[in-house]
Amino acid sequence: MPIITIFGGTFGDDEEVARNVATKLGCQFVSREIFVAASQRCEVPEAKLSDIVEKEPHWWERWHENLRPYQIALQAAMSEAALAENLVYLGHVGHGLLPGIRHVLRVLLTAPMEYRIEQVSKRQGLEPKAARRYIDHVEKARTRRLMALFGSDWRDPEQYALILNMAQVSSVAAENMIAQAANLMDYQATAESRQALGDLALTTKVQAHLLTHLKLRDLNVSVQAKQGDVTLAGLLSESVSEYEVRHVVEGIPGVKNVMSDFVSLRSRALR
Numbered sequence: 281m282p283i284i285t286i287f288g289g290t291f292g293d294d295e296e297v298a299r300n301v302a303t304k305l306g307c308q309f310v311s312r313e314i315f316v317a318a319s320q321r322c323e324v325p326e327a328k329l330s331d332i333v334e335k336e337p338h339w340w341e342r343w344h345e346n347l348r349p350y351q352i353a354l355q356a357a358m359s360e361a362a363l364a365e366n367l368v369y370l371g372h373v374g375h376g377l378l379p380g381i382r383h384v385l386r387v388l389l390t391a392p393m394e395y396r397i398e399q400v401s402k403r404q405g406l407e408p409k410a411a412r413r414y415i416d417h418v419e420k421a422r423t424r425r426l427m428a429l430f431g432s433d434w435r436d437p438e439q440y441a442l443i444l445n446m447a448q449v450s451s452v453a454a455e456n457m458i459a460q461a462a463n464l465m466d467y468q469a470t471a472e473s474r475q476a477l478g479d480l481a482l483t484t485k486v487q488a489h490l491l492t493h494l495k496l497r498d499l500n501v502s503v504q505a506k507q508g509d510v511t512l513a514g515l516l517s518e519s520v521s522e523y524e525v526r527h528v529v530e531g532i533p534g535v536k537n538v539m540s541d542f543v544s545l546r547s548r549a550l551r
Contacts (some may be wrong), residue, residue, distance in 0.1 A: 281306065281387040282364040282462050282467035282469070282470070283362045283366065283367055283369070283378065283381070283383060283384045283385070283468070284301065284305075284307070284358075284368045284369065284384075284385045284387065284458065284462055285368075285369045285371075285374030285375050285378075285384060285385070285387065286301070286369065286370045286387045286389065286458070287371075287374065287375055287384050287386075287387065287388045287389065287434060287440075288370060288389045289389055289396060289446070290392060290396055290399075290415050290418050290419070291391055291395065291399035291424040291446060292400075292403050293389070293399075293446055293451050293513070294370060294389050295370060297451050297453055297454050297455055297458070298369075298507050299368075299370075300452075301368050301455050301458045301462075302367075302457060304456075304459045305366070305369045305459055305462055307347050307365070307366040307367050307369070308361075308365055308366065308367045308368070309368050309370070310361060310367050310368070310369050311369065311370045311371050312330070313367070313468075314354060314358055314361065314371070315329050315330050315354075315357075316357065316372075316473065317357035317361065318350075318354050318357035318426075321353060321356055321360075321469065321488050322349060322352060322353035322356065322463065322491045322492065323487045323491065324349055324350060324491070326335040329350055329353060339466075345427055346498075349431070349497070350429070351429050352484060352487045352488055352491060353488060353491070354377055354429075355377045355378075355480075355487075356484035356485055356487065356488035357359055358374065358377040358378060358379070359378060359477065359480050359481035359484050359485075360481055362378060362381075362384075362477060363477060363478065363481050371382055371486045372422055372425075372434070373426070373429065373430075374386075375434070375440070376429065376430035376432060376439075378480065381473060381478075381480065382466055382467075382469075382470065382472070382473040382476070383469040383470070383473045383474075383477075384467075385441050385442065385461055385462055385467045386439060386440045386441050386442075387440060387441070387442045387443075387444065387452065387458055387461075388434075388437075388439075388442070388443045388444070388448055389444055390443060390444070390445060390494075391445055391446045392445070392447055393412070393415070395417055395446070395447035396411075396415055397412050400414060400415060415431065417529045417551070422434065423435070425530075429470045431551065441461065441467070442461050444457065450451055453538070458544075460504065475507065476505075479505050479506050479507065480505075482505035482508070482510070482535070483503050483504060483510075484535050485532060485534065486503045486505065486510055486532055486535065487501075489528065489529070489532050490503075490528065490529075493528060495519070495520060496520065496525060496528065497515065499525070500515050501513070501518070501525065502514050505535075507536075508535060508536030508537065509536060509537045509539065510535050510536060510537070510538050510539070511538075511539045511540070512525060512529065512538065512539070512540040512541070512542065513539070513540070513541040514525070514542060514543070515542070516542045516543070518544070522540055522542045522544075525542070526538050526540055
């Protein structure tokens with residue numbers, strides 16, 4: 281069974297569709313719970329994480345903020361949840377959190393502008409012009425935040441395995457099509473894809489663990505895990521030793537061996 285991520289639009293049918301798909305397939309449905317798990321794992325404020333992902337950010341301030349801790353927090357929580365069981369995730373970040381994992385079925389629910397305006401007008405009691413402004417506002421903010429988090433445009437169709445026009449299909453039909461796609465051999469987990477997910481989960485677990493150490497939180501460290509072997513690389517400030525970083529990582533469950541290739545800023549200064 282694949283991991284299913286559903287990216288919904290502004291027209292309001294997405295949660296019902298996602299929940300019903302999860303029920304049909306006997307999967308767990310997750311959405312905002314990822315924020316809670318992420319905030320607990322990485323000690324980042326849940327409210328701040330939710331604000332960055334969901335609400336309208338003040339982008340002239342956000343560009344000066346390091347979004348890396350929030351991306352790590354979300355990816356660590358998502359990969360851990362995906363390892364634990366089959367799931368259907370509904371939200372605006374799921375399609376970017378599990379890169380390179382073959383058994384992830386990424387779904388986009390979309391519709392023509394006229395349909396979206398009609399649905400938003402009915403749901404929020406807005407005039408068509410106001411509904412259009414609302415949709416434009418939401419989608420521009422969404423595009424900016426996802427570009428900042430993942431460097432990709434959510435509107436790019438190449439990111440999705442299945443794109444459904446909700447103006448042309450009923451919710452029930454959409455649910456059935458997603459469930460049928462989920463049962464295709466193309467999206468079943470293999471030994472290789474499970475290992476890739478395990479490697480990603482351990483990589484993000486290590487990154488997330490480093491975030492919980494005040495002294496190590498802002499380190500520019502590259503982490504790569506493969507079958508329990510973890511490779512660390514990057515620059516170390518004068519106040520942090522290679523031993524400290526290795527010692528922290530060696531104590532993380534699932535880590536078998538640690539290899540490191542650090543450059544100390546102190547040693548650079550002495551040259």
